[in-house]
Amino acid sequence: xxxxxxxxxxxxxxxxxxxxxxxxxxxxxxxxxxxxxxxxxxxxxxxxxxxxxxxxxxxxxxxxxxxxxxxxxxxxxxxxxxxxxxxxxxxxxxxxxxxxxxxxxxxxxxxxxxxxxxxxxxxxxxxxxxxxxxxxxxxxxxxxxxxxxxxxxxxxxxxxxxxxxxxxxxxxxxxxxxxxxxxxxxxxxxxxxxxxxxxxxxxxxxxxxxxxxxxxxxxxxxxxxxxxxxxxxxxxxxxxxxxxxxxxxxxxxxxxxxxxxxxxxxx
Numbered sequence: 039x040x041x042x043x044x045x046x047x048x049x050x051x052x053x054x055x056x057x058x059x060x061x062x063x064x065x066x067x068x069x070x071x072x073x074x075x076x077x078x079x080x081x082x083x084x085x086x087x088x089x090x091x092x093x094x095x096x097x098x099x100x101x102x103x104x105x106x107x108x109x110x111x112x113x114x115x116x117x118x119x120x121x122x123x124x125x126x127x128x129x130x131x132x133x134x135x136x137x138x139x140x141x142x143x144x145x146x147x148x149x150x151x152x153x154x155x156x157x158x159x160x161x162x163x164x165x166x167x168x169x170x171x172x173x174x175x176x177x178x179x180x181x182x183x184x185x186x187x188x189x190x191x192x193x194x195x196x197x198x199x200x201x202x203x204x205x206x207x208x209x210x211x212x213x214x215x216x217x218x219x220x221x222x223x224x225x226x227x228x229x230x231x232x233x234x235x236x237x238x239x240x241x242x243x244x245x246x247x248x249x250x251x252x253x254x255x256x257x258x259x260x261x262x263x264x265x266x267x268x269x270x271x272x273x274x275x276x277x278x279x280x281x282x283x284x285x286x287x288x289x290x291x292x293x294x295x296x297x298x299x300x301x302x303x304x305x
Contacts, residue, residue: 040268043275048237050271051264055236059096060225063089066216067096070189074105074158077184078213079176081164083194087261088218090191094160097189106150109160115167117174124159144181151183164190169199169208176208220258227253230263244270245283252287255296266290 041049048055059067066082070093073080084090098107108127110120121139125132128146132139147157161167161175172190179188190196194217200209221229227249231241244252248270256262266287273286290296 039275040271044239044243044271044280046237046239050237050239051233051267053091053264057092057232057236059092060089060221060229062219062221062225063093063096066218067093067100069214069216070097070187071100073214074156074187074189075185076213077156077187079179079208079211080187080189081196081212081215082189082191082218083197083215084218085193085220085259087259088220089260090218092260093218094162094191097158097160104155105158106155107158107160109162111162115161115163115171117171120161120171120175124157127157127159140178143178147182147186151185157182157186159188161188161190161192164192165194165196165199169205173205173208176211221260222258223253226256226258226260226263229260230267233264233267243280243282245281247284248282248287251284251291255287255291266296269293 040046044050058064070080070082074097082090082093094109097105098109100107106127108123110123118136118139121136121143122132124143125139128143128150130139130142130146132142150157159175161172164172175188179186197215199205200212230244230249230252234241234243244267252263252266252270256266269290270282270286273289274280274282277286279286
């Protein structure tokens with residue numbers, strides 16, 4: 039609907055569109071690449087919507103010939119499921135017990151190491167993973183070649199768990215940790231305009247006041263900026279307008295899931 043209304047070939051603010059990493063995301067990505075060559079345990083934390091998934095996809099798509107990057111989703115966080123996903127990444131057929139899977143994985147890990155490849159498993163939403171499962175994974179990787187790297191993406195509460203004395207054995211193995219920050223207003227504004235450039239829309243599609251309100255209401259959260267822009271464009275479609283102003287943005291902010299009275303501005 040947005041594409042036809044604005045005469046576009048691509049959907050604006052579409053998460054499926056491949057976009058360049060923002061400077062702070064690029065810095066985290068480059069650091070993880072270095073750690074992947076050395077091996078260890080990396081922890082990327084951030085509030086929902088701050089852009090962790092963008093960094094994750096950059097790792098998944100980086101150098102697939104040398105890096106094997108199985109991704110374990112939150113619905114598959116049991117240790118057995120995690121082992122089976124790792125086996126699939128190695129093209130290992132097994133329906134055996136955990137111990138059998140572990141043995142085959144270790145053998146495969148040393149084999150790909152000799153081939154000049156590395157294993158970089160990614161655990162998404164790791165804050166939902168049982169700590170005991172994480173501990174078993176850590177112990178498993180003790181028997182792998184040292185250039186293999188486990189990368190955890192999680193919300194900040196995972197670190198609260200790891201600060202407990204009982205989990206010191208896991209925390210002490212972390213070789214790199216970072217918290218993805220909320221974005222400052224200038225970076226959010228640059229992101230908004232870059233997304234317009236990507237689909238061939240003019241920067242004046244959103245009025246300056248509308249951009250300022252979107253940025254302030256997003257509170258530094260990238261996902262909020264994206265969602266608010268899309269919703270404001272849908273309001274413009276409904277109003278049969280080609281430009282988005284305060285009226286459209288305020289109409290979105292009045293919706294219950296957005297509602298904050300201090301965000302509304304007088305038109």
